[in-house]
Amino acid sequence: xxxxxxxxxxxxxxxxxxxxxxxxxxxxxxxxxxxxxxxxxxxxxxxxxxxxxxxxxxxxxxxxxxxxxxxxxxxxxxxxxxxxxxxxxxxxxxxxxxxxxxxxxxxxxxxxxxxxxxxxxxxxxxxxxxxxxxxxxxxxxxxxxxxxxxxxxxxxxxxxxxxxxxxxxxxxxxxxxxxxxxxxxxxxxxxxxxxxxxxxxxxxxxxxxxxxxxxxxxxxxxxxxxxxxxxxxxxxxxxxxxxxxxxxxxxxxxxxxxxxxxxxxxxxxxxxxxxxxxxxxxxxxxxxxxxxxxxxxxxxxxxxxxxxxx
Amino acid sequence: xxxxxxxxxxxxxxxxxxxxxxxxxxxxxxxxxxxxxxxxxxxxxxxxxxxxxxxxxxxxxxxxxxxxxxxxxxxxxxxxxxxxxxxxxxxxxxxxxxxxxxxxxxxxxxxxxxxxxxxxxxxxxxxxxxxxxxxxxxxxxxxxxxxxxxxxxxxxxxxxxxxxxxxxxxxxxxxxxxxxxxxxxxxxxxxxxxxxxxxxxxxxxxxxx
Numbered sequence: 001x002x003x004x005x006x007x008x009x010x011x012x013x014x015x016x017x018x019x020x021x022x023x024x025x026x027x028x029x030x031x032x033x034x035x036x037x038x039x040x041x042x043x044x045x046x047x048x049x050x051x052x053x054x055x056x057x058x059x060x061x062x063x064x065x066x067x068x069x070x071x072x073x074x075x076x077x078x079x080x081x082x083x084x085x086x087x088x089x090x091x092x093x094x095x096x097x098x099x100x101x102x103x104x105x106x107x108x109x110x111x112x113x114x115x116x117x118x119x120x121x122x123x124x125x126x127x128x129x130x131x132x133x134x135x136x137x138x139x140x141x142x143x144x145x146x147x148x149x150x151x152x153x154x155x156x157x158x159x160x161x162x163x164x165x166x167x168x169x170x171x172x173x174x175x176x177x178x179x180x181x182x183x184x185x186x187x188x189x190x191x192x193x194x195x196x197x198x199x200x201x202x203x204x205x206x207x208x209x210x211x212x213x214x215x216x217x218x219x220x221x222x223x224x225x226x227x228x229x230x231x232x233x234x235x236x237x238x239x240x241x242x243x244x245x246x247x248x249x250x251x252x253x254x255x256x257x258x259x260x261x262x263x264x265x266x267x268x269x270x271x272x273x274x275x276x277x278x279x280x281x282x283x284x285x286x287x288x289x290x291x292x293x294x295x296x297x298x299x300x301x302x303x304x305x306x307x308x309x310x
Numbered sequence: 311x312x313x314x315x316x317x318x319x320x321x322x323x324x325x326x327x328x329x330x331x332x333x334x335x336x337x338x339x340x341x342x343x344x345x346x347x348x349x350x351x352x353x354x355x356x357x358x359x360x361x362x363x364x365x366x367x368x369x370x371x372x373x374x375x376x377x378x379x380x381x382x383x384x385x386x387x388x389x390x391x392x393x394x395x396x397x398x399x400x401x402x403x404x405x406x407x408x409x410x411x412x413x414x415x416x417x418x419x420x421x422x423x424x425x426x427x428x429x430x431x432x433x434x435x436x437x438x439x440x441x442x443x444x445x446x447x448x449x450x451x452x453x454x455x456x457x458x459x460x461x462x463x464x465x466x467x468x469x470x471x472x473x474x475x476x477x478x479x480x481x482x483x484x485x486x487x488x489x490x491x492x493x494x495x496x497x498x499x500x501x502x503x504x505x506x507x508x509x510x511x512x513x514x515x516x517x518x519x
Contacts (some may be wrong), residue, residue, distance in 0.1 A: 069419060092423035101416035104513050105434045114430060118422045148514025166420060 006172035011252050014219050014233040020083065022047040022202050023068065023170065030063055036227035037063045038074065043221060043230070048200045052217035054207055056260065060228025061206045062174055067094040068204060069172050081170065092199060094168035096176045100159035102147040107251070108158045109134060109143035112165050119166060133165040134158075136195065153184035157191065164195065173205045186244060189215050193241045210253040210260075215242045222256060223261045231263050234257075316470065317489060324455060324466035325493070326384065331390030332451045339395045339447065340440060343402025344432065357403075360396050368393025368454035372461060386458040393454030398447035405439015406432065441509050445502040452494050467493075 021044035027250060028041040038060040045051050053061040066204075067074045070089040081093065089095070094103050102111050112130035121129065134143050137157040147155055162170060177185045193216065196203065207213050213220045214236055222232040234256075242249060345352045346360070371392045371490070375385040409432070417431045461467020467490055474482035510516045 053353070062311050070413065071418070084350075088419040089415075093419075095415070095419040097412050097415065099410075101410075101412040103413065103416075103431065105437070115420045115422070118420060118426055118430075146512065146514060162420075265340065 008250055010237045011255070012235050012237065014235040016044060017046050019046070021045060022049075023080060023204070024078070024080045024083075025064070026065070026078050028064070028079060028284045030060070030067070030074040030228075033056060036075055039227035039229050041077070041228070041230055045202065045204065047202050050196055050203045050218045052205045052207055052211040052213035052220045053223060054210060054256070055223030055228075055231075056208060056225055056264065058228070059223040059225035061208075061223050063228065065095070065172050065174050065204060065206050068170070069093050071095070071111050077275065083300055091115075091166050092168050093170045093172060094163050094166055095172045095174065096159060096163050098178050100147065100152075100155040102155060102159055102162070104147050107144050107146055108139060108150070108161075111158065112162050113146070115162055115166055129165050133161040136164065137161040137191065151184075152180055153187065156180060156184075156188060159194075160188075160192070164199070164201075169202065171201050171203045173203065175207055176205075178207070178209075185212070189244065190241065192216060197240055204299075210256050211244050211249065214238075214249050214256075215244050220256070222260065224260065229249065232259065244281070317467075317486070319494060320323075320465065320467045320470045320486075321489060323464075324459065324468070325393060327386060327466060328390065328451055331387045331455065332394060332448060334387070335391050335398055335447055335451060336444065338391075339443070340402050342395075343399035343440075343443070344428070344436070345408055346399065347403040347406035348432075360399060363392075364396045364400065368450065369457040372458060381462050384463070386455065386464060387415025388450050389458040390454045392471050395448035398443045398452050400447055402436065402440050405436035405443065408439060409435040418432040427486075432494035437509055438513055439508075439513060441502070441506050445498065445506060448497060448502060449494065452497070491517030 020179055023041045023043070023045040025041060025045075028038055029036070030038040037176065041060075041064065043051075053064060055061050063074070066072055067079060068086070070086045070093060075234065086093070102108070106114055109130050112133060113126040113231070116126040116232065117123075131143070134140060135158055139154060139157055139161065142154065142158075150158065159176075170295055180188065189212065196216075205213075205216055207216075217236055220232075220234045221230055222234065223229065224231045233256045236252075238249060316477075320460050342356070346357050347353070352357075368389055371389045372385070375388040379385040379388060413431065417427055422431055455466070456468045456471075458464070459466040461468075461470055461471060467486055469487045471483060474480075474486060507516070
């Protein structure tokens with residue numbers, strides 16, 4: 001099964017790294033009423049990794065992220081960050097949402113400063129840091145604008161600036177670009193990549209968009225639903241900055257999409273993958289293979305041996 | 311009546327009384343509303359009480375007020391407070407409940423807690439609702455005050471109205487009524503409308519003009 005990906009060795013199964021993991025998730029499980037949202041999830045995330053949790057809706061990726069953020073306690077298993085269990089939300093594990101969640105009555109700069117003040121920085125320090133991060137996300141000149149005066153993309157950048165300014169040890173992102181139009185999203189991907197290449201923060205990024213995951217992630221953890229579980233844990237070995245229309249990337253995204261589809265239809269992939277609790281997911285789900293990759297799929301020349309297997 | 315200063319004096323007296331009662335209402339009503347919205351204990355215990363009492367027209371508090379406080383300013387004040395307090399706290403609770411949940415989550419993840427959370431996030435986020443409550447509370451207080459003043463010698467506009475009736479002076483009655491309308495409108499339009507518009511504009515709830 002893994003052989004398919006090894007053709008060019010660009011997408012390989014993630015080999016555990018030695019050394020202490022920054023985030024250690026072991027045997028995590030969670031139930032909502034009758035639904036098994038997460039089952040036996042094990043992930044080790046190392047400092048400086050950009051990890052994308054990828055999967056259809058209902059696969060528990062957001063549940064996992066909110067558990068990391070400390071917004072709720074999962075019903076089973078352990079999560080440790082830097083060796084310590086999580087108790088409640090903390091700015092050290094900053095969560096970004098699908099919405100910018102800026103305080104609407106404060107200007108962009110005040111939004112940053114308010115959060116920084118809560119962190120205990122002095123007034124002058126706040127001013128300096130706020131300015132620095134507003135510049136980082138290219139919002140110079142908009143510091144005094146109110147959120148509702150900005151476009152969706154600018155609001156998201158302001159939100160990103162606020163998150164980065166807090167200098168969290170782990171940045172958690174819950175489909176932060178899902179509500180943006182394709183072009184703005186592509187800009188955000190570039191911006192986030194360039195910022196990440198400089199800062200090398202540990203990032204856990206939830207998405208249901210295969211291409212987004214491949215553009216951004218060092219590591220893509222593919223999840224499936226019913227029960228929410230890990231299908232594959234892949235390392236992406238493409239040089240940065242990555243181009244979403246890169247032929248190799250497009251091909252990789254097809255492979256992953258096919259994999260997801262197969263898993264949802266038959267649950268067969270679940271049985272062969274050793275990291276899984278080998279339970280069948282009933283084949284009644286609609287195949288939620290997302291977005292731009294499907295829409296704009298297969299530009300011209302990509303006629304790899306992709307779909308032809310079995 | 312205007313020239314001999316009776317109307318002016320009465321209006322000033324009524325306004326001062328109103329201010330007093332209103333300030334008390336706001337300083338109890340807003341925290342009460344926030345408390346009911348944030349604590350399930352208060353929601354279960356106090357909310358039915360607040361909703362029930364809200365059905366009682368404020369003037370119905372007057373007999374009780376007179377028994378407790380006698381025929382005094384305090385009795386009228388009590389009626390004014392009871393008339394506006396509940397409306398303010400209900401609107402405040404509404405305002406807090408309609409805060410976007412991401413703002414609360416964001417505050418949590420940014421580590422904003424305690425007083426900074428209440429003063430810096432919760433109250434501002436609920437402000438559009440709170441301002442509506444303040445406006446509503448004001449008009450309720452104004453009505454309660456007039457009703458209260460009608461009933462005994464109080465030196466306010468309401469008493470001037472009763473005096474007009476006793477003297478069979480329709481002109482005085484109508485004049486005082488017009489004064490009451492004018493004052494009420496002025497406060498509503500000039501003060502509260504302006505504040506409400508400003509808040510809504512700043513919060514991005516209105517199309518920017």
